[in-house]
Amino acid sequence: MLCLGLGAFIAIGAVASLKGVSPVELFQDEPSATATGEAPSAPEEKPGTPGAAPPTWKEKPPAPEEGVENPVVFVARKVGPSVVQVKLFLPETQRAPRQYIGGGSGVIYRSDGYILTNEHVVGKQIQGVNPIITVVLVSGEELEAEVVGADRLTDLAMLKIDKVGLPAAEFTSTxxxxxxxxxxxxxxxxxxEATVTQGVISAVQRQEYIEGRVYYDLIQTDAAINPGNSGGALSNSKGQVIGINTAILSPTGVDAGLGFAISSDVVMGIADQLIEKGKASHPYMGIAGEAISKEVAEKFDLEEGFRVEYVEPGGPADSAGIREEDIITKVDDTDIKRYGDLIKALAKKGVGGTVTVIVARDHKELQFEVTLIERPAELQG
Known part of the structure; x- marks a missing residue:
């Protein structure tokens, strides 16, 4: 999606172009080594054997110490061993050997082999075939992985490798x-692998439409993020993961100081579901609409909030009495100022929960009790 002609939002972990030059090549996680634009092939490696040389903190990094002079060093030592490289291969056939086609990054979520990444990194078939997925640990050990759960709506996926005792990352609220x-x-x-860059939190709670998905709680940062970073960690100064790096806004396809990570608050609400049942359930009200900003509200004598433009007949909102043109101003104890506020408020209660919805209708405040259902499969993205 182009943004005012200045650049494009790009999901930053995808497969490499197999031949020729195409827009997909912008997403490959290794630069082309040929003038023809063909994606390079990684050396063939057998799963379970050492791959590339491990980073400088080695397999057993020094124990980090809070308050060290350089906080980035502390973060790198604490979080680095929990971040892995994800590789994708086309399987071997009678006509061709196994072929490297791209990849991204991942974060160790649980010590018993569960690794979090982006759905767009591992969720696509290539030439009608499911790719072989491997994970490279900080030690250089490379293991085959399987996708045990994925959620296209939030662009998150969970991988599983056959290994225990892994250094799981610490996630925290944003x-x-x-x-x-x-x-x-x-x-x-x-x-x-194991590249560390630093920057600042540039903005929070960004909402963007990127490659067919609505991301509703993005953290914006100027820390350098490039193709191949997708699924990796964004950390705070305490070495706690606050987001999963996912996309950039760039006119060139590489870092321009506008990187975006999925908030850990979203991540933590989805990850355990992916492990437990292979999918995520999302609460659903049965409405569509758009946010009314403070400026628009003042100009047109409206209330600030989420304006309902469509109510699904027989859906939860319809059954509760909510109508088109209503403006949702509050859900339970959450003030609604943007789409993301509404989604987060519903997620707190979950499927089957009942929320108290405050709406403005003809400048009057009305209250409704809405019982949430599971978002229909055809609307999961």
């Missing part, structure tokens, strides 16, 4: 994030 806080990105841009 509610206390402030603009200007330190942000450290760790991942495998262009296939360069």
């Amino acid at each position: 509610e206390s994030l402030q603009i200007g806080d330190l942000a450290v990105a760790i991942g495998s841009p262009f296939g360069l």
